[in-house]
Amino acid sequence: MTTAPGASLPYRSATARWVLLATVLGSALAFVDATIVTIALPAIADDLGATTAGLQWTVNGYALTLAAFLLLGGALGDRFGRRRVFLVGVAWFTVASVACALAPTVGALVAARVLQGVGGALLTPGSLAILQSTFAGEDRGRAIGAWSGLGGVAGVAAPFLGGWIVEVASWRWAFGINVPLAAVVVAVTLRHVPESADPGAAPRTDVAGSALAAVGLAGVAYGCTAWAEPGASPVVVAGALAAGLLALTAFVVVERRSTAPLVPPALFAWRPFTGVNIATLLVYAALSGIGFFLVVTLQVVSGYPPLAAGLASLPTTLLLLLLSPRAGALGLRLGPRLPMTAGPAVAAVGTVLLAGVGADAPYVTHVLPGVTLQGLGLALTVAPLTTTALAAAPDHAAGVASAVNNAVARVASLLAVAALPLVAGVGAGLTDAARLxxxxxxxxxxxAGLLLAGAAVSWWTVPRTAAGVRPPTG
Known part of the structure; x- marks a missing residue:
């Protein structure tokens, strides 16, 4: 990665603190917003008369464009300037957030969420890329560590903020709150963040690949969502699924022939890289499905207020924040296979316990044991998984490998929210306690089955030692 002229910025300097503020707050915009929106789903349904499909697309409209254009956003930053594309993403995200807050109908809200996802795809890769290109040596490691830690704090704060906003104000402020936060990000970035780009970036951008990915994911997501609706037309469902699968097949063909592909096919020739990304798909699909259903069930079925429902999974977030560094060290000492196998299995046990949440669901006995086991399992899994995804690629492709793994996690979220209501048989009754x-x-x-499948994939494809993860040279 090419660095900016002032890329040796000292970590303890005043400018460094401003750069960290801009990147942490910028990346937190997208993360916190997603958490708050999930908490707000029942309130959105009550206010706008949203059906199950409408609520799914409130989540997936954003996830679709974020997943499809995430790699493109990173490539545009390398080519045209990371600060510039980051600022465009923040501004785009903010304008779309205002449109979400003012949406008079579910259709308008979903359309604004689609646009919001494009902004998220532009700003998300830029936050980490700015740190990598601004700091150097040990200072870079410290900066990225601070970025991760402060991002974890944002994760802890999000349920408080989301539940409080929905409970005391309105779901519309879940989007309106982005405006003042984004204003701070823009002001700090313009004044303190240096520009950087990669002179070696490909002169052409793989727009065709991004477009095919978007069409393919949209077709599959729409087909699954429509399938669950009462009276769904078999022709429409089959047509959407066929179009989506055809576009995804074309995406693979285009990437194999492109001189500057968004997803280099050669990376997947190495079994550990393929395995860790399949495990990522399975584990993150499970996490997204749990997050989507649990927070809605606690409100609709168990009668929890929005704030309590939002805070229900707080132990999982706290355990991730506190134990992930230790799990990363454990993975380096014992090798990645063991924690990447045991972690999802432990989380699966917690998820089975959460299956018992119903109308009579005291938090301490019915929710806390499950979310605690989930947190322990995920703390074992996430750091070794991320480290392995990077280590399983050549050094020169570490940035691309990270972006691919991130995109796989986003695709998993999209597919889970689209397909899980269909698999669960909720139909149009996501806000009907008797059906939910x-x-x-x-x-x-x-x-839980997806988590166990992720554990199995990790056991069979991830090497026992950290050294075995590295791809062969030459």
């Missing part, structure tokens, strides 16, 4: 209760149980058991 049994569907929640099926959804949790399905997510």
């Amino acid at each position: 209760a049994p569907a929640h149980r099926t959804a949790m058991l399905t997510c």
Whole structure:
């Protein structure tokens, strides 16, 4: 990665603190917004009369464009300037957030969420890329560590903020709150963040690949969502699924022939890289499905207020924040296979316990044991998984490998929210307690199965030692 002229910025300097503020707050915009929106789904349904499909697309409209254009956003930053593209992304995200806050109908909200995802795809890769190109040596490691830690703090704060906003104000402020935060990011970035780009970046951008990915993911997501709706037309469902699969097949062909592909096919020739990304797809699909169903079930079926429902999974976030560094060190000492196998298995046990959440669900006995086991399992999994995804690629492709793994996690979220209501049989009853209760149980058991599948894939494809993860040279 090419660095900016002032790329040896000292970590303890005043400018460094401003750069960290801009990148942490910028990346937190997208993360915190997603958490708050999930908490707000029942309130959105009540206010706008949203169906299950409308609520799914409120989540997936954003996830679709974020997943499809994430790699493109990183490539544009390398080519045209990381600070410039980051600022464009923040501004785009903010304008779309205002449109979300003012949306008079579910259709308008979904359209604004689609646009918001494009902004997220432009700003998300830029936050980490700016740190990598601004700091050097040990200072870079410290900066990235601070970015990760402060991002974890944002993760802890998000349920408080989301539940409080929905409970005391309106779901519309879940989007409106982005405006003042984004204003701070723009002001600090313009004044303190240096520009950087990669002179060796490909002169052409793989727009065709991004477009095919977007069409393919949209077709599959729409087909699954429409399938679950009462009276769904088999022709429409089959046509959407076929078009999506055809576009995704064309995406693979284009990437294999492109001189500057968004997803270099050669990376997947190495079994550990393929395995860790399949495990990522399975584990993050389960996490997204759990997050989607649990927070809605606690409000609709168990009668929790939005703030309590938002805070229900706080132990998982805290355990991730506190134990992930130790799990990363454990993975280096014992090798990645063991924690990447044991972690999802432990989380699966916690998810099975959450299948028992229903109308009578005291937090301490029905929710806390499950989310605690999930947190322990995920703390074992996430750091070794991320480290392995980077280590399984050649050094020169570490940035691309990280972006691919991130995109795989986003695709997993998109597909889980699209398909899980169909698999669970909730139909149009996501806000109907009588229909949601049994569907929640099926959804949790399905997510537990996905976690166990992720554990199995890790066991069979991830090498036992850290050294075995590295691809052969020459």
